[in-house]
Amino acid sequence: MNPGAADAAATRGTWIHNSVEDYLRGLRVVPSEQYKPYWDGVPELLDDLLEGGRVLWSEKPFNQPRWAQYVGEDGVGRIHYYDESTGHGYAGCCDLIYMNSNAEIVLADFKTSNGPYSARFPNKNQNIDEKTKKALISGVFKTKKTRLQLAAYKLAAEACLGIKIVKTQIIVTTAIKEFNTQIFTFGSEEVEKDCESWLQVLKSYYELHPQA
Numbered sequence: 001m002n003p004g005a006a007d008a009a010a011t012r013g014t015w016i017h018n019s020v021e022d023y024l025r026g027l028r029v030v031p032s033e034q035y036k037p038y039w040d041g042v043p044e045l046l047d048d049l050l051e052g053g054r055v056l057w058s059e060k061p062f063n064q065p066r067w068a069q070y071v072g073e074d075g076v077g078r079i080h081y082y083d084e085s086t087g088h089g090y091a092g093c094c095d096l097i098y099m100n101s102n103a104e105i106v107l108a109d110f111k112t113s114n115g116p117y118s119a120r121f122p123n124k125n126q127n128i129d130e131k132t133k134k135a136l137i138s139g140v141f142k143t144k145k146t147r148l149q150l151a152a153y154k155l156a157a158e159a160c161l162g163i164k165i166v167k168t169q170i171i172v173t174t175a176i177k178e179f180n181t182q183i184f185t186f187g188s189e190e191v192e193k194d195c196e197s198w199l200q201v202l203k204s205y206y207e208l209h210p211q212a
């Protein structure tokens with residue numbers, strides 16, 4: 001374990017999230033040399049994603065006064081999910097909800113990472129070095145974990161905000177030039193499977209913690 005590295009990663013992640021929020025609100029973002037490699041390409045990516053669309057939520061409601069009730073006194077937007085039949089519930093804060101140029105509502109999560117994410121394990125016949133191969137294998141598990149997180153946010157957002165989320169996305173920034181910015185998009189069928197998986201995780205948690 002390296003607590004210093006974990007703290008640095010958390011600080012970096014907070015900076016990226018705050019900077020994305022500032023950028024979407026039209027504020028100028030000037031990264032330090034330390035964070036510049038993680039910010040390179042992000043403004044262009046956001047511009048491409050949002051072209052012809054509009055932001056609905058960026059850490060908190062974005063020009064959506066009807067959702068003001070989900071912003072706490074600390075200025076943080078939080079949504080929640082509760083199943084009356086099971087008594088299972090949770091709350092959290094999602095990164096970004098936007099409507100794309102096709103009028104589809106998309107839920108996205110930002111990640112900063114020292115290594116790439118990956119949607120699938122590398123093929124053994126791929127001509128890549130061993131270090132990159134191990135990083136991509138690790139990236140598969142990061143992606144799977146984040147998909148469950150997005151599924152949780154989707155159910156909460158739909159319950160609280162009265163919207164229908166069609167797609168989810170993972171947006172990753174790294175300091176590795178080859179994987180500087182990555183984006184993974186999941187369609188409705190994949191998202192529904194992720195939601196089923198998340199609800200199973202939630203059920204297992206409450207079975208292990210019946211007093212929660």
